[in-house]
Amino acid sequence: MHTSEGKDEEAPGRGPSRQVVIVGGSVAGLFAALAFSRQGHRVTLLEGERLPDCDSAVEAFERWERRGAPQARHSHAFLARLHNGIRDRTPDLYADLMAAGAETLPFSDLVEATFENPELIPEDDEIVLLACRRITLDWVLRRHVERATDTDYRDGVRVTGLLSETDEPSGLPRVKGVRFQEDSGEETTVEADLVVDASGRNTQLADWLKEIGSPPLEKDSEGCGIFYCSRFYRLRDGVETPPLEGPIGGDLGYLKYAIFLGDSRIFSITLAAAPSDDALRSVRDAAVFQAVTEALPTPGPWVDPAVSEPITDVYTYANLKNTLRHFAPEGRPLALGLYPIGDALLHQNPISGRGCTSAWISAWLAADCYAEHLDDPLAFAEKMNTEVQRQLVPWYANMLAQDRAAKERTGVDERGEDPFAFQREDGSIDPKAYMRSLLVEGLVPAMREDIVVTRAFMRIFNMLDDPSDLMAAPDLLARVMAVWGRRDEREPVRMGPNRSEMLEEIATASG
Ligand SMILES: Cc1cc2nc3c(=O)[nH]c(=O)nc-3n(C[C@H](O)[C@H](O)[C@H](O)COP(=O)(O)OP(=O)(O)OC[C@H]3O[C@@H](n4cnc5c(N)ncnc54)[C@H](O)[C@@H]3O)c2cc1C
Known part of the structure; x- marks a missing residue:
């Protein structure tokens, strides 16, 4: 399939094939691996953390530490846009998720407790959340990518920089691959027609770009004014799932709370408050977390010791920020042959539940824009930026405004x-x-x-x-x-x- 220029001829039934290197093998990286593979490209995915092979999502929940993405051990809601996207674009992945115990949470169920005879309309079928633990999503997704695509998945390897040359017409650095370090410490390189940075909120992209002489990568970043505590519980054997009487989440002003339905009879509770609230910070303590949750109207009956037992410690996540990286300021990319997606591109207050959906959207945007401009890296980057501004940035701006209003309310x-x-x-x-x-x-x-x-x-x-x-x-x-x-x-x-x-x-x- 290789031609002398290193370009591929057209794969039968699919578009022309290129070498795509993805940095980071969490949700955004795995979604991108799926999207680019489906479009016929050869994908190499480089993930820093070595995760042990597990036979089930339950085992992965016990054994995957996720030091590279610690939020994966927190409660996660998966929005309808993500649910519908997986169902419609990757029905085989959807089937795998359902087989692993994921469930759906339709609008009709959500409004049941509030409205006696809700007048539903056909469009309500689009409002369906996906309910499973984040580790379950990651485990199913990774297995799916390994089994259903030709992705060369390498974990335990850390990307340390970019390979580049100068693009003569534009004068911009043209990324040609990445440098990475094996577990053994050995440095290696891999060439690429396109590098996708999916290495999360702490991406080193700014340093990598500086090294290849690109203009500085600027970012907007603002504290969310919130810390997060999550704890997972398992329903006791023989106990029926308690009814969801009342909203699944609430905002008491001084405290936000939510119950997250998972899979395998496991659910989680998240409590969130302002970092300046010293008294509330003690919810990090397991006994205090339990007492506070028992006092809340909807989660209370779920965490009754006769109904469920806690199966984890209380996980805390502090210093949460809304961050947007300007990879293409004023529409012009800082480098060609490269684009950040997922949290590396933008991340926002997790209370919105938008992170994995944004990872999905940006992963498919990258693959779709690339398909449109395969041999024109500048046009690819410009198109990608236009779509990011249209499809993702308004959500980011909305979250920023909400957080500013919430901080003012706290004051x-x-x-x-x-x-x-x-x-x-x-x-x-x-x-x-x-x-x-x-x-x-x-x-x-x-x-x-x-x-x-x-x-x-x-x-x-x-x-x-x-x-x-x-x-x-x-x-x-x-x-x-x-x-x-x-x-x-x-x-x-x-x-x-x-x-x-x-x-x-x-x-x-x-x-
Ligand atoms: C407390 C909390 C709760 C959240 N709740 C929700 C929720 O309810 N719903 C929702 O949709 N989202 C939620 N989010 C957001 C969501 O978790 C993120 O948006 C999502 O994980 C982003 O995925 P990602 O693949 O871009 O980055 P990450 O998941 O952070 O993954 C980055 C990956 O890159 C790897 N990596 C990093 N550097 C390198 C390198 N140099 N070389 C190789 N690999 C590297 C890491 O090991 C990691 O696996 C929450 C976030 C937090 C913090």
């Missing part, structure tokens, strides 16, 4: 002010307080009263519709405003203990 609460008092003494309106009131006293109750609003919110949450659609749709805004207009008539909904009640629980559990 208002800490000062003991009314967060919703939007009418100033001089008669003018405080726009931030007004927005808070509209969201908390309008949108949140509207989601319990009006299925049209719930549907619109869930479509955006699941990355099926653009975040700007919610308040921009005149009909939706009117529905939310109608509920907001009745805010003084409504009994406040109790999502869980208030802060001082919870601090008492914490004090008792801390002994």
